[in-house]
Amino acid sequence: MELTLWTYEGPPHVGALRIATSMEGVHYVLHAPQGDTYADLLFTMIERRDKRPPVTYTTFQARDLGGDTAELVKRSINQAVERFQPEALLVGESCTAELIQDQPGALAGGMDLGGIPVVSLDLPAYSKKENWGAAETFYQLVRGLLKDQVPPPGTPARSPQRWQQEGRRPRVNLLGPSLLGFRCRDDIREITGLLHRCGIDVAVVAPLGARPADLQRIPSADANVCLYPEIAAPVCSWLERSFGMATVRTVPIGIGATTAFIEELCGLLGLDTPHFEEPSRLPWYSRSVDSTYLTGKRVFIFGDATHAIAAAKIASQELGFQVVGLGSYSRELAREVRTAAKELGLEAIITDDYLAVEKAMADASPELVLGTQMERHSAKRLGVPCAVISSPLHVQDVPARYSPQMGWEGANVIFDSWVHPLMMGLEEHLIGMFRHDFEFVDGHRSHLGEGAPTQTPEPQAQATSAQTATATPAQAATATIEGLVWSADGEAELAKIPFFVRSKVRRNTETYARERKLQVIDSETLYEAKAFLSR
Amino acid sequence: MGASTLAEAMVNPMLDGVLDAGPKVAPPLEILKESGQREVFCGLTSIVWLHRRMPDAFFLVVGSRTCAHLVQSAAGVMIFAEPRFGTAILGERDLAGLADANEELDRLVKELLARRPEIRTLFLVGSCPSEVIKLDLAKAAERLNRQLLGQVTVLNYSGSGIETTFTQGEDQALVAMTPLMPTSDEPQLLITGTLADAVEDRLVDLFGRMGVGAVRSLPPRRSTELPPVGKGTKLLLAQPFLSATARALIARGAELIPAPYPLGVEGSREWMAAGAAACGVAPAQVAAVLDPLVERGRHAIAPHRETLAGKRLFLLPDSQLELSLARFLSRECGMELVEVGTPYLDRQLLASELDLLPVGTQISEGQDVERQLDRVRRAKPDLVVCGLGLANPLEAEGIATKWSIELVFSPIHGCDQAGDLAELFARPLRRRSLLSFAA
Numbered sequence: 001m002e003l004t005l006w007t008y009e010g011p012p013h014v015g016a017l018r019i020a021t022s023m024e025g026v027h028y029v030l031h032a033p034q035g036d037t038y039a040d041l042l043f044t045m046i047e048r049r050d051k052r053p054p055v056t057y058t059t060f061q062a063r064d065l066g067g068d069t070a071e072l073v074k075r076s077i078n079q080a081v082e083r084f085q086p087e088a089l090l091v092g093e094s095c096t097a098e099l100i101q102d103q104p105g106a107l108a109g110g111m112d113l114g115g116i117p118v119v120s121l122d123l124p125a126y127s128k129k130e131n132w133g134a135a136e137t138f139y140q141l142v143r144g145l146l147k148d149q150v151p152p153p154g155t156p157a158r159s160p161q162r163w164q165q166e167g168r169r170p171r172v173n174l175l176g177p178s179l180l181g182f183r184c185r186d187d188i189r190e191i192t193g194l195l196h197r198c199g200i201d202v203a204v205v206a207p208l209g210a211r212p213a214d215l216q217r218i219p220s221a222d223a224n225v226c227l228y229p230e231i232a233a234p235v236c237s238w239l240e241r242s243f244g245m246a247t248v249r250t251v252p253i254g255i256g257a258t259t260a261f262i263e264e265l266c267g268l269l270g271l272d273t274p275h276f277e278e279p280s281r282l283p284w285y286s287r288s289v290d291s292t293y294l295t296g297k298r299v300f301i302f303g304d305a306t307h308a309i310a311a312a313k314i315a316s317q318e319l320g321f322q323v324v325g326l327g328s329y330s331r332e333l334a335r336e337v338r339t340a341a342k343e344l345g346l347e348a349i350i351t352d353d354y355l356a357v358e359k360a361m362a363d364a365s366p367e368l369v370l371g372t373q374m375e376r377h378s379a380k381r382l383g384v385p386c387a388v389i390s391s392p393l394h395v396q397d398v399p400a401r402y403s404p405q406m407g408w409e410g411a412n413v414i415f416d417s418w419v420h421p422l423m424m425g426l427e428e429h430l431i432g433m434f435r436h437d438f439e440f441v442d443g444h445r446s447h448l449g450e451g452a453p454t455q456t457p458e459p460q461a462q463a464t465s466a467q468t469a470t471a472t473p474a475q476a477a478t479a480t481i482e483g484l485v486w487s488a489d490g491e492a493e494l495a496k497i498p499f500f501v502r503s504k505v506r507r508n509t510e511t512y513a514r515e516r517k518l519q520v521i522d523s524e525t526l527y528e529a530k531a532f533l534s535r
Numbered sequence: 536m537g538a539s540t541l542a543e544a545m546v547n548p549m550l551d552g553v554l555d556a557g558p559k560v561a562p563p564l565e566i567l568k569e570s571g572q573r574e575v576f577c578g579l580t581s582i583v584w585l586h587r588r589m590p591d592a593f594f595l596v597v598g599s600r601t602c603a604h605l606v607q608s609a610a611g612v613m614i615f616a617e618p619r620f621g622t623a624i625l626g627e628r629d630l631a632g633l634a635d636a637n638e639e640l641d642r643l644v645k646e647l648l649a650r651r652p653e654i655r656t657l658f659l660v661g662s663c664p665s666e667v668i669k670l671d672l673a674k675a676a677e678r679l680n681r682q683l684l685g686q687v688t689v690l691n692y693s694g695s696g697i698e699t700t701f702t703q704g705e706d707q708a709l710v711a712m713t714p715l716m717p718t719s720d721e722p723q724l725l726i727t728g729t730l731a732d733a734v735e736d737r738l739v740d741l742f743g744r745m746g747v748g749a750v751r752s753l754p755p756r757r758s759t760e761l762p763p764v765g766k767g768t769k770l771l772l773a774q775p776f777l778s779a780t781a782r783a784l785i786a787r788g789a790e791l792i793p794a795p796y797p798l799g800v801e802g803s804r805e806w807m808a809a810g811a812a813a814c815g816v817a818p819a820q821v822a823a824v825l826d827p828l829v830e831r832g833r834h835a836i837a838p839h840r841e842t843l844a845g846k847r848l849f850l851l852p853d854s855q856l857e858l859s860l861a862r863f864l865s866r867e868c869g870m871e872l873v874e875v876g877t878p879y880l881d882r883q884l885l886a887s888e889l890d891l892l893p894v895g896t897q898i899s900e901g902q903d904v905e906r907q908l909d910r911v912r913r914a915k916p917d918l919v920v921c922g923l924g925l926a927n928p929l930e931a932e933g934i935a936t937k938w939s940i941e942l943v944f945s946p947i948h949g950c951d952q953a954g955d956l957a958e959l960f961a962r963p964l965r966r967r968s969l970l971s972f973a974a
Contacts, residue, residue, distance in 0.1 A: 001629050001639035003647060005621045010604035033663045035577025035696025038605045040924030050931030052924065059573045062666070062697040076572075083905060095599035096663035096697070099630070125599060126627045355617065 006354050006374055008329040008392055012123035012133025013094045014039050019137040019231075020090055021053040022178045022207040026141075027086035029077050031069075031104045032094035034059040046395050047179050056080040058097075065100065073104045074111060081113050088145065088212040089113065090137065092121030117212065119144040129352075131230045131304070132332060134178060138207055139234040145215045150242045157244025160222045161270035170269045171201040172248070173221045175235055176228030177208040182307060182391050184208055186404035187227065191252065194407045198266060198274050207231075219243050223268055227251065227406070230304055230330055252406045253310035254414070255282055255318055280408035282415045286319055297422060300325040300366035302349065302357050302375050303390025305333030307405070309340045311370045311389050314414060316344060324364040325349065327357065329372075354378065365504050368422055373397060383503070385421030484513055485520045493523035508533055565895065566880065571903025574922055575853055575878055576940075577696030578704025579660065580609045584943060585708055585754065586619045588729045591655040592758040594620040595647065596694070597640065597672060598662025609940070619654075621647070625664055633670060640675055641682070648687055656758035658708060661693035688715065688759070700878040702776040702855045702943065705729060709753060709780040712761060713787065716753075719763035723749035724810050725789060727781070728774030731946035732756065738797075738949055741807060745824045747814045753780075764789055769813040771806065773797060773948060775888070776855035778881045795887040796948075798856070799863030799957075800832035803950040805887070828950040835954025836867055839961040844869030846917035846964065849910075852876035852902050853922050853939040858888045860920065860942070865893055868957055872896050873914045876907065918964060935963045 013030060020028040021043050030036070037057050043049040058076045060069050081089065091108040105120020119140050123133045163170040174191060177184035185208070192202050203221035204214050218224075218239065223246045226236040236247040246268055252261035258280075266273045278284075285291060299321040301311045305328045315321040327349025328337040334350045341348035349360050358378040361369060369379040369386040373394040379386035388397050389405070403417075404410040486494070497505050505526070512529035513521050579602055582594040596602045603622035623643050629636035640659075648654060657679075659672045672691040679689040692707040693699065699707060709727065724747050726738065735752055742750045751762035768789035772781060775796050785791055794809035795802040804825050811821045848870045850857040857877045864870040875892070876899045882889065892898075899907070904925075911919055911934065919929055919936045926936040937960055947956045 001626060001636065001643055002624050003621055003643050004600070004603045004624050005618055006607055007600065007603045009600075011600040013601075014604065033577070033696040034573045034575055034700065035579070035605065035663070036601060037572070037574045037924060038576055038580075038608055040574070041922070042608060044925070044927040045923050048927060050927055052928045057572050059571075060697065062695075065667075065697065079905075095601050096667055099664060099667045124627075125601070126625060126630060129600065 004353075008352050008354070008372060008374060009130035010039070010042075011095055011125050012128045012130060012136070013092060013121075013125065014042070015130040015133025015135070016090060016092055016121055016123060016137040017043075017053055017055060018130070018134045018178045018180050019141065019207045020055060021049070023210050023212075025087035025211040025213075026054060026090060027080055027084045027088075028053075028055045028090040028092070029058070029073070029080050029104065029108070030055055030092055030094060031058045031060070031073050031076075031097035031102060033096050034061060036094050036096075043179060046393055047398055048395070049179070054084065054086070056084075060097075069100060070102045070107055073102055073107050077104075077108050077111060077113070081116065086116060088117045088119065088141065090119050090121055090141065092123060095125035098125050117145060131330060134231050135234050135332075138176075138178075138231055139238060141212075142206075142215050142218065142235050143238060145212055146218065146242075149216070149219055151244075155244070158222075160246045160268050163222055164270065169199060169201050170271065171203040171221050172223045172225050172265070172269075173204045173206065173218055174202055174225050174227050175206055176226060176230070176232030177205065178228070178231055179208065180391055180393060181228055181231065182304075182389070182393065182397070183403060183405045183410075184228070186402050187406040187410065189402070190404040190407040190409050191225070191227065194252075194258075194262070195265075197276070198262060199271060200265070200269065219245065221245070223248060223265070225265070229306055229333060233332075251306055251310060253307070253410060254314040255280060255408075255411050256313065257310060258407055258411065276408070280411040282318060282411040285415050285419075291320075291419075294419065294422065295320050297321045297368055298324045298364065298366045299368045299370060300361050300364050300375075300384075301389075302327045302329075302361075302369075302371045304328060304372075305330035305337050307390035309337060310405075312340050312344060314411075315370070315418075318411075319415075319418070321368070324366055325360055327351065327360070358382075365507075368418065370418065387418045387421060483519070484510055487520050487522040490520075490522040490526055493526050505530075565897050567874075567897065567899040569899055569901045569903045569906065571901075572905065573700070573878070573902045574851070574904040574924055575902070576609055576701040576922070577605070577663070578694035578699030578701065578707060579606055579662065579696075580701050581694065581704030581708065581943075582606055582620045582660065583610045584729055585705060588732075588754050589656070589756065589758040590619070591653065592619065592658060593647065593651060593654045593656070594658045594660055595644065596620070596622040596660045596662055597665045597670060598622055598625065598660075599664045600624050602662045602664075619651075625668075630668060633668065636668075636670055637675060637678075640670075641679065644679055644689075648683070654687060657687050657689045658711065659689060659691040660704075660708075661691065661695055663695045663697050666693060666695045666697060690715075700855070701853060702774070705774070706777045706779050709777060710783050712754065712758075713764070713780065713783040716761045716787070717763040718765050718787070720765040720767045720788070721749065721763065722767035722769075722814070723751055723762070724769050724771055724814055725751050725753060725762055725764065725784070726810075727753045727770060727772050727784065728777055729754060730773050730948055734946045734948050734952065737951060738807070741824060741828075742810065745807075745811045745816050745820055747811055747816060753784075769810065771810040771813075772884065773806075774856075775859055775881075775884055778884055781884065793887055795862065795891060796856075796859040798859045798947060798953075799867045800829050800836065800950050800953045801867055801891075802859060802863060803832070803948065803953065804829050807950075825950070832950040832953040833867075836957045839954065839957035840868050842961040842964050843957065845871065847871045847873050847914070848960075849873045849914060849916040849919045850875050851904075851907060851911075851919065851921040851925065851939075852878040852899070853920070854943055855879075856939075856942055857920070858885050858892065858898070861896070862888050862891045863953075863956065864960060865896075866891060867953070868960070870918075870960075873916045874899055874907075874910065876900075876902065878902070918960060920960075935967055937963055 017039050020026050040053050043053050056076050058072050091104045093104055108118045177188050188205055204218050224236050225248045226232045239245045248265050250261040250264050252258040263273050299315050301308050308328045312323050312326050316323050323344045326341045326346050329352040338348040354374045369375050369384050370389045372390050372392050376386045403413045509526050509529040586594050659676055661672050676689040676691040690711040692711040694704040739750045764787045766788040770784050770789040770791045792809045792813045794806045797803040797806040808821045857875055861872050861875040865872050874897045880900045919934055920939050923938055926938050929936050
């Protein structure tokens with residue numbers, strides 16, 4: 001049993017729903033109690049989908065449990081097939097149905113459904129989570145639809161360069177994009193365009209937008225691109241083993257990774273790597289003098305493994321930030337995250353407890369947070385700017401405009417969306433400089449209206465921050481919870497420090513004072529601490 | 536009251552005798568009973584507003600990752616701070632041995648209380664999986680109450696989807712609180728059902744002006760300050776989904792005041808008048824206080840009535856407020872009712888509402904969502920009241936919608952809110968007439 005307040009991932013059947021809803025022509029019959037239909041709103045509200053997810057829930061109730069719930073499953077399957085006439089049927093159960101053991105997959109297997117391919121999903125709800133469920137569903141669906149095409153064992157692997165003999169352009173599959181994934185819709189467009197410029201066609205994009213018949217065309221491609229390992233890694237491995245299809249595993253997020261991706265793919269297909277003239281503005285924007293203030297900015301990163309690892313690389317190498325925290329809730333890919341963290345001299349945070357992440361964030365004193373919408377909330381609480389880089393999403397993370405993360409345009413989008421919150425930080429600094437002009441009120445913020453201008457995470461700091469905001473040297477000294485006292489001139493000196501670093505200075509000074517068993521912090525203590533800590 | 540007596544109460548229509556004052560002959564009603572896929576939330580959802588009502592209470596769902604995900608998704612946005620609800624997620628080990636599950640629950644509760652020392656009442660909330668594996672949360676609550684020595688009161692109820700829909704979760708939570716209510720035969724008016732704090736203050740003030748001094752609320756704002764109940768208690772339900780709570784309070788001696796629910800000017804006036812009359816207030820005094828409010832409320836509704844009158848309304852089953860809303864929207868806003876869906880129909884608690892609905896109103900109980908949507912498409916209504924899962928797909932088909940969940944989060948009760956309530960329904964229609972993408 002584990003206590004969960006907010007969760008990064010839903011249960012595994014929500015992962016299956018993501019695959020079904022991403023595709024066309026697939027229907028999912030889910031044995032689940034009433035209430036589980038809440039999952040529909042993830043798609044209709046967060047993704048603003050204009051269609052209901054293709055799911056029939058059996059919505060059994062307590063009074064059904066005494067009777068024949070298996071009959072209810074069969075009735076639901078028959079009605080769904082008759083009404084929706086799917087090209088492939090997924091059958092599975094949610095956590096409660098797993099306990100009553102009706103085995104809907106086996107029931108469907110025994111029914112005459114007119115030859116529709118049926119894929120039975122076995123997603124252990126009490127040990128697995130959403131991304132695992134999505135990956136497993138995608139894998140089972142592809143495997144089920146391709147089982148007649150698997151070449152006999154011992155068949156030599158097909159060369160990814162056979163397009164040259166077959167007198168056609170090379171083609172690859174883009175695997176892994178799904179609804180509720182981060183910016184998948186735009187990434188596909190960006191990567192498809194990028195491949196076209198390399199002379200490579202896209203055979204199948206799946207699951208997003210694919211029909212079952214498209215999945216059956218997967219083996220016709222020369223290679224697979226594993227765009228989102230959380231969803232596509234098991235499928236790609238199976239296609240490697242069963243069909244001898246090569247997989248490109250570099251995820252093209254950031255300039256370096258996009259370059260490496262093109263090199264890996266072109267090398268595999270036997271193509272010359274094309275030259276892109278100034279493909280993205282990120283490198284020049286990052287070199288331009290205006291960006292010097294980005295140097296060494298402390299950034300805390302948390303998300304799914306793919307986006308967190310990519311963000312760490314971009315932040316440290318392409319923007320000159322200092323990564324002070326890196327972690328992921330994707331336990332399936334924890335090893336990769338640990339490796340990336342180690343390269344930056346960090347211990348990776350692998351957890352699905354958002355409070356542990358928030359604590360690590362507070363301890364790291366970052367100036368920018370790159371995270372999921374959970375970290376957006378935590379960062380707001382701590383008064384730190386944040387950009388969202390990964391699922392789980394909020395409706396505002398599904399923008400109307402074209403805003404990929406991958407490829408050259410993705411790098412442009414990343415520069416803007418990560419640097420803007422900091423730009424505003426600089427503006428705040430200027431406001432801080434001019435704050436004694438009568439036009440300005442302390443705590444004024446140019447635009448970060450939702451932020452917490454003078455609030456800080458520490459209770460003792462919070463308790464005094466209101467006083468800080470209006471402190472004048474004439475006012476009485478303020479005491480922290482454990483008895484440390486800030487003298488009036490100490491407070492006054494602290495108030496001169498821009499608010500967005502003020503809480504850090506306060507904390508550091510108090511730590512310094514405690515270590516030296518000082519009772520009172522005055523302006524001298526503040527400068528002593530500053531000098532000591534800058535050593 | 537334990538779970539077994541509660542279950543008995545639910546199948547035992549104790550209200551028959553109580554409602555003698557109400558109508559003897561129900562108006563002719565067409566009730567379409569349906570079963571099939573139900574597109575409704577489960578009772579866990581009501582935690583979203585209950586935890587805000589009682590800031591010193593914590594709601595711990597004992598369930599699965601699905602439960603945690605549901606409450607989080609239904610809340611829509613995550614709240615900034617650490618929430619006062621959470622889920623004890625059952626793992627494979629808990630399923631393998633219930634003894635371990637009980638120990639695990641005790642450990643987790645103690646950790647939680649150490650972390651949140653300000654919590655005075657802890658609700659253990661049963662879910663579909665905990666009900667199916669028969670994890671006895673009543674026993675767990677008893678055990679924890681013994682161990683915690685009164686530091687925190689531990690209560691339990693079920694919000695499971697196999698037993699409750701959406702707002703029934705509040706009903707079950709309130710039932711769990713009733714055994715702790717002190718007994719007193721002192722005369723009082725007991726308003727039952729969560730109201731927005733500001734609305735509650737206003738209603739209490741109005742009752743005061745009419746001369747009703749002792750007005751109390753269930754649930755209270757502080758979970759430890761439970762109102763008393765006894766022979767002097769006049770029970771006035773603020774929400775129509777509190778069947779089990781009403782029965783439990785009646786069993787403690789309270790007298791149920793039959794009335795329509797305080798939605799819209801008419802419902803609010805009748806509701807307040809019924810409460811005041813039960814407390815012995817003369818009709819002239821009631822009229823002196825309420826008539827100006829009625830006048831003002833009608834004035835506030837008028838501009839929205841212009842948008843809504845003659846428009847055809849289809850309500851899908853969801854919050855259990857559907858009958859009251861249908862009554863308000865047809866009688867005060869002039870809308871035509873195509874179909875009024877409700878997850879379940881408690882004829883006794885809704886007798887006054889059924890009386891006021893136009894003769895021949897099509898009511899549907901239960902749901903087969905596919906067939907109901909077929910009816911929606913055939914009827915082409917001007918406005919559909921539905922859950923969040925259906926709203927955008929219907930809008931994409933060209934049908935205007937109003938999300939029903941907003942109705943349980945917004946202050947909509949009382950004469951003073953009637954204009955705002957009408958506006959909630961007029962807004963989607965006004966918006967449609969505003970938008971234009973033509974050159």
